[in-house]
Amino acid sequence: MKKKAPSFEQLFIFRHLLKWTILTIPVAAVVGSLVALFLWLLDLATALQWHHQWLLYLLPLAGIIIHFLYQLWGKNAEAGNNLIMDEIHEPGGGVPARMTPLVMITTLITHTFGGSAGREGTAVQMGGSMASLLGKWFRLSKEDTRIILMAGIAAGFGAVFGTPLTGAIFALEVLAIGRIQYNALIPCLMAAVFADIFCSAWGIKHTHYHINTFVTGPNPFTLLQVDFLLLAKIILAGIAFGLSGHLFARLSHYIKEQGNRYITKNKWLLPVIGGCLIIILTLLLNTRDYLGLGVLPSHPGGASITTAFQPAGVSSWSWLWKLLFTAITVGTGFKGGEVTPLFFIGATLGNTLAVMTGAPVDLLAGLGFIAVFAAATNTPLACTLMGVELFGTDYVLYYAIACFTAYYFSGHSGIYPSQRIAISKPGERIDPESY
Amino acid sequence: MKKKAPSFEQLFIFRHLLKWTILTIPVAAVVGSLVALFLWLLDLATALQWHHQWLLYLLPLAGIIIHFLYQLWGKNAEAGNNLIMDEIHEPGGGVPARMTPLVMITTLITHTFGGSAGREGTAVQMGGSMASLLGKWFRLSKEDTRIILMAGIAAGFGAVFGTPLTGAIFALEVLAIGRIQYNALIPCLMAAVFADIFCSAWGIKHTHYHINTFVTGPNPFTLLQVDFLLLAKIILAGIAFGLSGHLFARLSHYIKEQGNRYITKNKWLLPVIGGCLIIILTLLLNTRDYLGLGVLPSHPGGASITTAFQPAGVSSWSWLWKLLFTAITVGTGFKGGEVTPLFFIGATLGNTLAVMTGAPVDLLAGLGFIAVFAAATNTPLACTLMGVELFGTDYVLYYAIACFTAYYFSGHSGIYPSQRIAISKPGERIDPESY
Numbered sequence: 056m057k058k059k060a061p062s063f064e065q066l067f068i069f070r071h072l073l074k075w076t077i078l079t080i081p082v083a084a085v086v087g088s089l090v091a092l093f094l095w096l097l098d099l100a101t102a103l104q105w106h107h108q109w110l111l112y113l114l115p116l117a118g119i120i121i122h123f124l125y126q127l128w129g130k131n132a133e134a135g136n137n138l139i140m141d142e143i144h145e146p147g148g149g150v151p152a153r154m155t156p157l158v159m160i161t162t163l164i165t166h167t168f169g170g171s172a173g174r175e176g177t178a179v180q181m182g183g184s185m186a187s188l189l190g191k192w193f194r195l196s197k198e199d200t201r202i203i204l205m206a207g208i209a210a211g212f213g214a215v216f217g218t219p220l221t222g223a224i225f226a227l228e229v230l231a232i233g234r235i236q237y238n239a240l241i242p243c244l245m246a247a248v249f250a251d252i253f254c255s256a257w258g259i260k261h262t263h264y265h266i267n268t269f270v271t272g273p274n275p276f277t278l279l280q281v282d283f284l285l286l287a288k289i290i291l292a293g294i295a296f297g298l299s300g301h302l303f304a305r306l307s308h309y310i311k312e313q314g315n316r317y318i319t320k321n322k323w324l325l326p327v328i329g330g331c332l333i334i335i336l337t338l339l340l341n342t343r344d345y346l347g348l349g350v351l352p353s354h355p356g357g358a359s360i361t362t363a364f365q366p367a368g369v370s371s372w373s374w375l376w377k378l379l380f381t382a383i384t385v386g387t388g389f390k391g392g393e394v395t396p397l398f399f400i401g402a403t404l405g406n407t408l409a410v411m412t413g414a415p416v417d418l419l420a421g422l423g424f425i426a427v428f429a430a431a432t433n434t435p436l437a438c439t440l441m442g443v444e445l446f447g448t449d450y451v452l453y454y455a456i457a458c459f460t461a462y463y464f465s466g467h468s469g470i471y472p473s474q475r476i477a478i479s480k481p482g483e484r485i486d487p488e489s490y
Numbered sequence: 491m492k493k494k495a496p497s498f499e500q501l502f503i504f505r506h507l508l509k510w511t512i513l514t515i516p517v518a519a520v521v522g523s524l525v526a527l528f529l530w531l532l533d534l535a536t537a538l539q540w541h542h543q544w545l546l547y548l549l550p551l552a553g554i555i556i557h558f559l560y561q562l563w564g565k566n567a568e569a570g571n572n573l574i575m576d577e578i579h580e581p582g583g584g585v586p587a588r589m590t591p592l593v594m595i596t597t598l599i600t601h602t603f604g605g606s607a608g609r610e611g612t613a614v615q616m617g618g619s620m621a622s623l624l625g626k627w628f629r630l631s632k633e634d635t636r637i638i639l640m641a642g643i644a645a646g647f648g649a650v651f652g653t654p655l656t657g658a659i660f661a662l663e664v665l666a667i668g669r670i671q672y673n674a675l676i677p678c679l680m681a682a683v684f685a686d687i688f689c690s691a692w693g694i695k696h697t698h699y700h701i702n703t704f705v706t707g708p709n710p711f712t713l714l715q716v717d718f719l720l721l722a723k724i725i726l727a728g729i730a731f732g733l734s735g736h737l738f739a740r741l742s743h744y745i746k747e748q749g750n751r752y753i754t755k756n757k758w759l760l761p762v763i764g765g766c767l768i769i770i771l772t773l774l775l776n777t778r779d780y781l782g783l784g785v786l787p788s789h790p791g792g793a794s795i796t797t798a799f800q801p802a803g804v805s806s807w808s809w810l811w812k813l814l815f816t817a818i819t820v821g822t823g824f825k826g827g828e829v830t831p832l833f834f835i836g837a838t839l840g841n842t843l844a845v846m847t848g849a850p851v852d853l854l855a856g857l858g859f860i861a862v863f864a865a866a867t868n869t870p871l872a873c874t875l876m877g878v879e880l881f882g883t884d885y886v887l888y889y890a891i892a893c894f895t896a897y898y899f900s901g902h903s904g905i906y907p908s909q910r911i912a913i914s915k916p917g918e919r920i921d922p923e924s925y
Binding site: 233452477 | 654891
């Protein structure tokens, strides 16, 4: 570090902060409010789906509508999160504002007709496209446009899950594997905090999860006041979480690739086939547990994220079914993102592993919740902080161990093809791209 | 992200994990045990200093002894933390094993005779030098030597404060301003966790801090369910924390520079002058509150880190006095590091600001504790996590806001001259060094 004469640099920093406070508050207000509207409509769509089960049989038709909506008005908006990440890496044509209504409407259609998808993709895309629009209005420079796009991601993510710190770190961490850069730290944090405030102000309540304090009795593996048996179970679970995140990313890419390979002309056939597969699987399994968002059970005794925190709350293979349902839904062109389904996959896999190994069910469900997401998106630090924001602090070290282990074992193929590789994971022969 | 054929990369990752488990456990065992020994001896040294107050008058003599210990046996070990960071950036001659006994003994001398210093520098140096020694025995490659050195830092930091996750992130974050790279994520986490386990196994207990839950009454600034007045106070406090961290870094560098400028021949005069200044200041202020570590008060009613969490626990200028005492102690060649004094400066400044602004005293003391440290070392993420590990999760967002704001306002001159600049802070005209 070079030494230098004092230079009133603090004044520049103050000006920077002031500028970004003024810039991020409108972004946060717009994105936070849109996310609130979206979450409210999403609840209605979920209720509609639960109460009119026949809607599922229209899922192929819904897929056609989504397909043509993007065909007619979508332009490059179809690329979704990846377009936003590309624009941050190399600013080009910008993120179109039309992405916001398109992704919101198509996500609501997906959920109304029973597709298995999430909501973070929608929130992040609304965040990115609104930030891009405001950036144009403010006539921002190229560098500032990059920062406001990252702030838009942070705002969307922070508001949709009620986890502003996670949103800010996620926006910084998701761009490249193996590295966080701090250039947009404060704008992202401010955008996420204010977006969460605006979203909550509309009366949106987020689901609460709880990991009970547990006391493991002394066992032969308790040494030096540490339960090494539990630690070993958590590391093994972390490996399983990483592999399942990897499996999900590869399977959804595979479905997309194969679909585009065999269906070259009538692309609308792809969501039709996807919708039909979802219907067939639902009938075969004779359960609707894997349709929709999956935060709450659609009926008493159903599998969901919240029930995964209870012993016997889900079945042993719930995680695999949800993985399959979501990979088909997302891979064949339905909208909404993958993160909430990843929470579902992780929490239910954690539940299964806890039952198998005799570990506390709510702890492993919570660890799976964050770690499968960490694996599939390559964001272990954001997910560790998400554990803190969602489940409290008692097990922060376990969050980190599970997320970092899962991150290592997920390989380099996350769910975002536009994510770059800054620092390669060990054992890998991919050269980091210059970035 | 390039797509690639499946390649059993998980097997390589498993091998990597296994290798680093085997490598880090001995590092953690040695470093954790040494830190335990050091903390035990440090308690004895502190007690000795409290009960035999005349020892302070021997501080100049102690300075001479420390000086000649390093002259005779130190070689390049004098550079301390900076040597370890340099070796990580560009592996060269290695970190000498003699650094461990030297820094432990000289730190104990500093504390016994009343110097105002910390303990993290000692722990980090013991961690780095023992990791270097073990790395040589294991015949590690250049790249692996870098990783084991980082693991050594993580182990020392994690064990000395009982905060393993903070230790791991600190080791990754401290190397360069504005960036975290994940190449040593798992080795650092394992080393820190195990070092903390080994240290605790020797019966070491860490001080507990507590921020009470508070309810701010509704005030005219409470909008959208958020107390914006409290938020504004925290941001202003963050700026003050950043500036005081900056002031500390500059002042201790300045003292060192001026000392070396005017004392060119008889270098042992520098600690003599430093020791005399400490004695004079102590007599002038008529208090011994700013000597030594400062975690606990030396007498009922004395200022310390723990009393800073109580209203009226410290005086308004405690932070400035501790800053001055520590800059003199460390700047004139005494040993022990700066972090615990930075906690002291931050907690007491937080106390003062809380009293001035009517904010909760324990909250602002806690925020200052972590944020001044974040500012002086440019490690905002590690310090946010330290808040979680030390004070619990309720205010994680406030931790982040305080630490990130302080980080921005501390400029580029942290306490470690070997820290590089990866991403320049805004308003700054330093070009990032290629790294």
